[in-house]
Amino acid sequence: MSNIAGRMREAFRGDQRVDPDALIARLDAVRRFLGAVDGQVPDNQLVAAHTVVERAGTRLALSRDHTVVALAGATGSGKSSLFNALARMDLSPVGVRRPTTGVAHACVWGPLDGASRLLDWIGVLPRHRFVRESPLDGDDESGLHGLVLLDLPDFDSVQRTHRLEVDRLLGLVDLVVWVVDPQKYADRVIHTGYLREFHRHRDVTVVVLNQADRLPPAELPRVLDDLRRLLDVDGLGGVPLLPTVAVDPAGLDGLRAALERTVxxxxxxxxxxxGDVDAVVAELQPLVAAEPPRTGPDEASSRELTRALAGAAGVPAVAEAVESAYRHRAGGTTGWPLVRGWRKLRPDPLRRQVQPAELARINI
Ligand SMILES: Nc1nc2c(ncn2[C@@H]2O[C@H](COP(=O)(O)OP(=O)(O)OP(=O)(O)O)[C@@H](O)[C@H]2O)c(=O)[nH]1
Ligand SMILES: [Mg+2]
Structure with missing residues (x-):
């Protein structure tokens, strides 16, 4: 148990808090960058960045009091069973026919203010929303106050609509609990299709090996080790990995504690x-890693542009790429991709494109 707690601390890096102002500044820098390159770079290279800027603005504006946690996984892994067990109520049907859950279900542990708008945005139908308000049978639920828990459809579904719905929701939630089971924990679709894609979101990733009761006790450590090895390969080294038993109230203690800490x-x-901004900046980085123009108004524009992106990155790699681009220009290399269309812009495109810092006004 202490090992789990240690990993939890390590993975959540409690000392490395994300400063909201710094995040807003990075988002604003990406927004400025997008404004500056508008029309100069093929749109398809910028879609992800635009999406992140939009989504982040909305998420930050909606509610800071809630933490949206999704239970995601293959069909039959036990997502709905865990959802019901955490809520201590049968809210999402658990069936024998697979797949069972077709649309997301949500349970909110107060406060309710702001939760409806959040769930409108996430797109959970009102009839699939539940509230965990008063303690049942003396349960102390205060530790989960602020949790919005989502039970997702299966991501390996034979139903295409389920897969699309899961992909949409995974783009919006704050933290994902990946639910795997002893039979399918090593399936390729889980690792290459999903977990690996989340390697930039290690801080908001938890993995549970559910149905741990179906393994002989002596096998459990071996399976957990094997799963840990696969997670390392996925780029998810150090994320919390917990065994759970959804059908036994005591089998959820570790997960409940992790969620309490998160909220x-x-x-x-x-x-x-x-993590989304990190991913976007990594994607944009090649656009500034080449040669800036030598002189003239273009130079000032491109300097500002690269500075904006370096600010957005907050990582030395991008700053280095930008610096080396400037160093190399003395050598006369040409071909900075942004430069070709750059001259079409008016002298100071960045300043022209800067929007009022809307995000800065958001009260989070
Ligand atoms: N023994 C045991 N059975 C479990 C556990 N968790 C879930 N089950 C059973 O596994 C089956 C599938 O559970 P669900 O909760 O419906 O699984 P799901 O992931 O929501 O499935 P879909 O909605 O189809 O994606 C049910 O029969 C559950 O009773 C567990 O920890 N131990
Ligand atoms: Mg289900």
């Missing part, structure tokens, strides 16, 4: 968005 920190939304 108390109120960092998951910021960390998720910071």
């Amino acid at each position: 108390a920190e109120r960092q998951a939304a910021l960390r998720r968005l910071a």
Whole structure:
């Protein structure tokens, strides 16, 4: 148990908090960058960045008091069973026919203010929303106050609509609990199709090996080790990995504690968005890693542009790429991709494109 707690601390890096102002500044820098390159770079290279800027603005504006956690996984892994067990109520049907869950279900542990708008945005139908308000049978639910838990459809579904719905929701939630089971924990679709894609979101990733009761006790450590090895390969080294038993109330203690810690920190939304910005900046980096123009108004524009992106990155790699681009220009290399269309812009495109810092006004 202490090992799990240690990993939890390590993975959530409680000391490395995301500063909301710094995140907003990075988002604003990406927004400025997008404004500057508008029309100069093929749109398809910028879609992800535009999406992140839009989504982040909305998420930050909606509610900082809630943490949206999704239970995601293959069909039959036990997502709905865990959802019901955490809520201590049968809210999402658990069936024998697969797949069972076709649309997301949500349970909110107060406060309710702001939760409806959040769920409108996430797109959970009102009839699939539930509230965990008063303690049942003396249960103390205060530790989960602020949790919005989602039970997702199966991501390996034979139903295409389920897969599309899961992909949409995974783009919006703050933290993902990946639910795997002893039979399918090593399936390729889970690792290459999903977990690997989340390697920039290690801080907001939890993996549970559910149905741990179906393994002989002596086998459990071996399977957990094997799963840990696969997660390392996925780029998810150090994420919390917990065994769970959805059909036994005591089999959820570790997961409940992890969720309590997450909602108390109120960092998951910021960390998720910071991971999104990291991904976007990594994608944009090749656009500034080449040669800037030598002289003239273009130079000033491109300097500002690269500075904006370096600011957005907050990582030395991008700053280095930008610096080396400037160093090399003395050598006369040409071919900075942005430069070709750059001359079409008016002298100071960045300044022209800067929007009022809307995000800065958001109260988070
Ligand atoms: N023994 C055991 N059975 C479990 C556990 N968790 C879930 N089950 C059973 O596994 C089956 C599938 O559970 P669900 O909760 O419906 O699985 P799901 O992931 O929601 O499935 P879909 O909605 O189809 O994606 C049910 O029969 C559950 O009773 C567990 O920890 N131990
Ligand atoms: Mg289900």
